[in-house]
Amino acid sequence: xxxxxxxxxxxxxxxxxxxxxxxxxxxxxxxxxxxxxxxxxxxxxxxxxxxxxxxxxxxxxxxxxxxxxxxxxxxxxxxxxxxxxxxxxxxxxxxxxxxxxxxxxxxxxxxxxxxxxxxxxxxxxxxxxxxxxxxxxxxxxxxxxxxxxxxxxxxxxxxxxxxxxxxxxxxxxxxxxxxxxxxxxxxxxxxxxxxxxxxxxxxxxxxxxxxxxxxxxxxxxxxxxxxxxxxxxxxxxxxxxxxxxxxxxxxxxxxxxxxxxxxxxxxxxxxxxxxxxxxxxxxxxxxxxxxxxxxxxxxxxxxxxxxxxxxxxxxxxxxxxxxxxxxxxxxxxxxxxxxxxxxxxxxxxxxxxxxxxxxxxxxxxxxxxxxxxxxxxxxxxxxxxxxxxxxxxxxxxxxxxxxxxxxxxxxxxxxxxxxxxxxxxxxxxxxxxxxxxxxxxxxxxxxxxxxxxxxxxxxxxxxxxxxxx
Amino acid sequence: xxxxxxxxxxxxxxxxxxxxxxxxxxxxxxxxxxxxxxxxxxxxxxxxxxxxxxxxxxxxxxxxxxxxxxxxxxxxxxxxxxxxxxxxxxxxxxxxxxxxxxxxxxxxxxxxxxxxxxxxxxxxxxxxxxxxxxxxxxxxxxxxxxxxxxxxxxxxxxxxxxxxxxxxxxxxxxxxxxxxxxxxxxxxxxxxxxxxxxxxxxxxxxxxxxxxxx
Ligand code: SF4
Numbered sequence: 146x147x148x149x150x151x152x153x154x155x156x157x158x159x160x161x162x163x164x165x166x167x168x169x170x171x172x173x174x175x176x177x178x179x180x181x182x183x184x185x186x187x188x189x190x191x192x193x194x195x196x197x198x199x200x201x202x203x204x205x206x207x208x209x210x211x212x213x214x215x216x217x218x219x220x221x222x223x224x225x226x227x228x229x230x231x232x233x234x235x236x237x238x239x240x241x242x243x244x245x246x247x248x249x250x251x252x253x254x255x256x257x258x259x260x261x262x263x264x265x266x267x268x269x270x271x272x273x274x275x276x277x278x279x280x281x282x283x284x285x286x287x288x289x290x291x292x293x294x295x296x297x298x299x300x301x302x303x304x305x306x307x308x309x310x311x312x313x314x315x316x317x318x319x320x321x322x323x324x325x326x327x328x329x330x331x332x333x334x335x336x337x338x339x340x341x342x343x344x345x346x347x348x349x350x351x352x353x354x355x356x357x358x359x360x361x362x363x364x365x366x367x368x369x370x371x372x373x374x375x376x377x378x379x380x381x382x383x384x385x386x387x388x389x390x391x392x393x394x395x396x397x398x399x400x401x402x403x404x405x406x407x408x409x410x411x412x413x414x415x416x417x418x419x420x421x422x423x424x425x426x427x428x429x430x431x432x433x434x435x436x437x438x439x440x441x442x443x444x445x446x447x448x449x450x451x452x453x454x455x456x457x458x459x460x461x462x463x464x465x466x467x468x469x470x471x472x473x474x475x476x477x478x479x480x481x482x483x484x485x486x487x488x489x490x491x492x493x494x495x496x497x498x499x500x501x502x503x504x505x506x507x508x509x510x511x512x513x514x515x516x517x518x519x520x521x522x523x524x525x526x527x528x529x530x531x532x533x534x535x536x537x538x539x540x541x542x543x544x545x546x547x548x549x550x551x552x553x554x555x556x557x558x559x560x561x562x563x564x565x566x567x568x569x570x571x572x573x574x575x576x577x578x579x580x581x582x583x584x585x586x587x588x589x590x591x592x593x594x595x596x597x598x599x600x601x602x603x604x605x606x607x608x609x610x611x612x613x614x
Numbered sequence: 615x616x617x618x619x620x621x622x623x624x625x626x627x628x629x630x631x632x633x634x635x636x637x638x639x640x641x642x643x644x645x646x647x648x649x650x651x652x653x654x655x656x657x658x659x660x661x662x663x664x665x666x667x668x669x670x671x672x673x674x675x676x677x678x679x680x681x682x683x684x685x686x687x688x689x690x691x692x693x694x695x696x697x698x699x700x701x702x703x704x705x706x707x708x709x710x711x712x713x714x715x716x717x718x719x720x721x722x723x724x725x726x727x728x729x730x731x732x733x734x735x736x737x738x739x740x741x742x743x744x745x746x747x748x749x750x751x752x753x754x755x756x757x758x759x760x761x762x763x764x765x766x767x768x769x770x771x772x773x774x775x776x777x778x779x780x781x782x783x784x785x786x787x788x789x790x791x792x793x794x795x796x797x798x799x800x801x802x803x804x805x806x807x808x809x810x811x812x813x814x815x816x817x818x819x820x821x822x823x824x825x826x827x828x
Binding site: 157160161163164165166167169171173196197198199200231234235238239240241243246263265266271273287288289290291292294295298299300301303305338341342371373392394398399401402405458579 | 632633635637692695696697698699700718721722725726729780781782783793794797798800801803804805807808811815816817818819820821822823824825826
């Protein structure tokens, strides 16, 4: 029977069929942020062991200050959570990408950058944006705190086999369109519940032509489509990206791996439970106007009017969005004055993102009324950016240059580190615009890195195409 | 051991909002800040039940006299979506709501329910709306009961509905089995999987442990 890529990977990992569509699935790689360190210590308390420390990786990201505290006193980057994870890692013998070790960064950035996530494998993590690494052609899932303990104790998860969906991204988007614009536009087209509960495969010419880093940005927001899993067929782009990464196979094993990875694809005659094709030929830079990731428009569009929406549920949701963001129906979104720009998060802080933003910033200044932050995704990315002089471009323009961590992505989401004050309007490269995501009462507009840079230097939401590049 | 679930009866609070996120069910507090009160029941929907001064908002469903001790909640699609917060489930259980009836719930929320003895009942939207109507304030007798032994939900008017639930989840709730204990019974199977997978794909499973240098 023909199978989808997702099903092939799923089938490889079923330890036992639990009936009713559920299965006990083997976890090839488990990534644990330091906020969950307590779960590691529970093992000992319950007289259990970590059977496969080599498949377990601790990370310090959620609680690590990226700027204020970090700059004042570097020691503040360590805290009870990171110390607890460090102790747990030492006790059970697994690797911990701790603060100020050279490979530290955000979980999903590190998992890719270090070759921990691989094609055809399974990877689990407590943070819901773990779908990011599905871009490498494996399957990954998130769960609650006690599921972490289940994985630590058993190396498995109990999962329901989801229906499958293929999203074909077709057409030839023009050069000003980034992967972030692609995924925002897609969510706008099919809705924030458009992939609800599905294992989604992103396919089509747009994905095939997209560099690896862009594919991460696209898969990162699969959860904003409601998807349970996201995957992209591995190809030369994937294989080139992984070669030589620290935890990726090497030598003869690399060759065996590549031979296997080349077989990982959905069969030609397979039927997905749902299949949607979206054309990207005429897409422009996107910006969110409300409080759901589906609330997006092109930068040259006007703010939509709820009065024109006939479905009362949708109208109510639109009104709630506008109520929070304070935008006026029918007005241009371009020109809206802003207070803050945040370029960071596992969605959009890889080297290509920083390069694209720096290109807009170079030779310009952050507007007087705006505070700008750039927080790279890992120490590796930070070092690379500094080697290329990108940090100087940002600093000279008046941006703050931070240390890797979730930082202002999770002002509400993780509540640990930096947060925006109520009423602050931010243009951010993060993945969620729920009310208060970056701090209670704050407003977030989701954009790409170049669009964020354009907003910073003009002081308002701006069409990056008008700044040239 | 987890909490078991066999039977439950009490009022059902109708709250037909869609996409109620886990952050609304249990409001996330700034790091280090404890709950404002000592009563674990106050955690649930605290942002909706109380105003900025901690005073009850009388219009919120759980503050109405009929629903102050609700044991069920009848709610809209995609309840418990967004973050993977387990506290959303414990907040419901601490309040005394041990059964959620909805057209759909978040996947992670669904899985979390079984860890804390909460029964999720997923029914077609029309059924949920009919149940909400029966639960409405002022109905003569608003007692619902769920019997997991019989897999049956009985409404105030005496209507009986089957509770759809995967068999292993039902067993887990009935026996109050901790999921880890349940899976550890399969340790030999898991070890065998790892062994044979290592032979098939050494490039995945052949990693050596790499504890931190120094
Ligand atoms: S950057 Fe944001 S989305 Fe990414 S792992 Fe951190 S908190 Fe989660």
